[in-house]
Amino acid sequence: MRNKVIFLLLFYTAAVFQLQACDSDADINYKRNYVNGKGLYEKYCQNCHGADGTGLARLYPPLTDTTYLIENKALLPCIIKNGQNKEIIVHRETYDGEMPGNGNLADIEIAQIIVYITNSFGNNQGSYAAAQVTSALKDCD
Amino acid sequence: MKNLYLIAVISCVFQACSNGPDQKLPILGDREPVERTVDGKTVVDTVYHTIPPFSYLNQDSVVVTEKDFDNKIYIADFFFTSCNTICPMMHRNMLEVYNRFKDEPRVKILSHTIDIKYDLPSRLKTYADKLGVESDRWVFVHGSRDSIFEVSAKNYLVAAYEDNTDPQGLVHQGWFILVDTKKQLRGAYDGTKEGQVNQMMADMEKLLDEEILNEK
Numbered sequence: 001m002r003n004k005v006i007f008l009l010l011f012y013t014a015a016v017f018q019l020q021a022c023d024s025d026a027d028i029n030y031k032r033n034y035v036n037g038k039g040l041y042e043k044y045c046q047n048c049h050g051a052d053g054t055g056l057a058r059l060y061p062p063l064t065d066t067t068y069l070i071e072n073k074a075l076l077p078c079i080i081k082n083g084q085n086k087e088i089i090v091h092r093e094t095y096d097g098e099m100p101g102n103g104n105l106a107d108i109e110i111a112q113i114i115v116y117i118t119n120s121f122g123n124n125q126g127s128y129a130a131a132q133v134t135s136a137l138k139d140c141d
Numbered sequence: 142m143k144n145l146y147l148i149a150v151i152s153c154v155f156q157a158c159s160n161g162p163d164q165k166l167p168i169l170g171d172r173e174p175v176e177r178t179v180d181g182k183t184v185v186d187t188v189y190h191t192i193p194p195f196s197y198l199n200q201d202s203v204v205v206t207e208k209d210f211d212n213k214i215y216i217a218d219f220f221f222t223s224c225n226t227i228c229p230m231m232h233r234n235m236l237e238v239y240n241r242f243k244d245e246p247r248v249k250i251l252s253h254t255i256d257i258k259y260d261l262p263s264r265l266k267t268y269a270d271k272l273g274v275e276s277d278r279w280v281f282v283h284g285s286r287d288s289i290f291e292v293s294a295k296n297y298l299v300a301a302y303e304d305n306t307d308p309q310g311l312v313h314q315g316w317f318i319l320v321d322t323k324k325q326l327r328g329a330y331d332g333t334k335e336g337q338v339n340q341m342m343a344d345m346e347k348l349l350d351e352e353i354l355n356e357k
Contacts, residue, residue: 048229056233058271097271100225 030115030127037116040109044102045117053121059097061090064121073118073125077110077133078140107133165351166319166344169326170298192296192324197253197282200265205251205282207324214348215249216341217318218332219293219301221256222268227315231332235317236272238342239279247349250279255289255301255313298326317341322352 023031042051048060055062063069068090069076083101087094105113108130118125170190176183192207199205216238220228235250242248254260260268265281274281284292293301293313301313319328319341327348330341 047227048225050233056229057236057273059268060229098223 026127033112033115033127034119036109037112037114038120040105040113041116044105045113048099053117058093058095061088061093061095062121063117064123065090066123066125069118069123070125073128074136074139076114076118077107077136080110080113081105081137082140107137166327166348169329189323189325192320192326195284195292195296197284198262199277199283200262200269200281202262205280209280210249210251210320210324212322213247213249214322214327214345214352215251215320216345217251217253217297217320218316219253219255219289219297219299219313221254221311221313222260222264223256224309224311226309227333231315231317232272234332234335234338235279236274238317238338238345239274241342242345243276243278245349247352248278248345252279252281253289253292254281254283255293255311257283257285257289298329319344319348321348322355 049055049063050060053063068088072079079099081101081103084099087096089095111128111130111133114128114133117123118128168189172187172189174185175188176185178184194207196204196206216235218231218235220231222228232252235252239250254265260283262283265283269279269281290301290303293299297316297318299314299316299318301311303310304312315332317330317332317338318326319330321327328341328344330337332338
């Protein structure tokens with residue numbers, strides 16, 4: 001009887017560990033992209049947009065406008081890679097400064113930055129694949 | 142023996158005081174001894190580094206000189222409006238300083254652009270507006286190309302220069318320099334680091350107290 005209880009306990013523990021370890025490949029991929037994206041964000045974006053994504057006054061737009069990010073999701077790769085030099089409205093505020101491009105970034109890096117931004121600062125929009133970046137970049141202005 | 146302990150304890154307390162919050166801020170920069178004669182005796186005075194007279198155009202195209210900073214303590218820094226490396230961090234922190242001392246008429250901020258070609262007063266005006274700076278407590282100034290790099294290095298001990306190898310062509314340090322009412326340098330803080338800027342704000346309070354005592 002005692003052995004049976006011990007066996008059941010061990011079996012149960014093992015099963016729980018097994019389940020917890022079973023993050024899907026997609027989950028692992030997402031987490032990897034998010035972490036790498038954070039590092040890239042700190043290097044390329046944070047000076048202007050801030051550690052908390054709130055930008056700086058009316059000079060640099062915040063990245064907290066979820067609606068803007070969703071509506072322009074297909075444009076984000078173009079903005080990050082080529083910069084932006086037109087008037088935009090974020091949180092009902094107009095921004096007309098010039099954002100420099102980051103032509104040196106690889107598609108996968110751009111995807112990782114997008115994953116970080118669109119899942120931080122109050123955003124929660126899931127994954128963004130490098131393939132999406134590649135196809136979006138074909139349609140930049 | 143007991144007295145000895147007491148003396149030891151008291152002297153410790155005094156030493157602690159001399160390093161405590163009452164200590165004045167240091168005076169930075171070169172200094173030289175100058176001898177002069179008072180009542181037939183030779184006395185040695187120390188002459189400290191001070192900011193020489195200057196003249197710039199501010200964001201409203203109005204001439205700004207050192208006289209606008211008489212009886213004020215001020216922070217000086219060097220930047221340019223299109224800089225996307227350290228300047229946004231510096232001015233994110235400076236905005237905190239500006240807002241904190243907004244109602245203190247004895248405090249001013251003087252930001253020099255080092256991009257003489259593009260940062261004309263009109264552009265500085267747009268920058269100031271977007272940053273939300275409305276009063277003349279924070280002035281953004283435009284000087285001449287020849288002088289600005291010399292002003293930064295010689296007057297404020299901040300390195301700034303043109304560099305063709307830099308993507309933006311201009312390189313500068315992010316120091317915030319604290320200047321007292323005698324135009325002496327009293328502190329240098331890394332404007333990109335929140336902790337150092339907080340220290341600067343504490344030192345500014347301390348300096349204001351010191352200036353009040355000097356007036357009495």
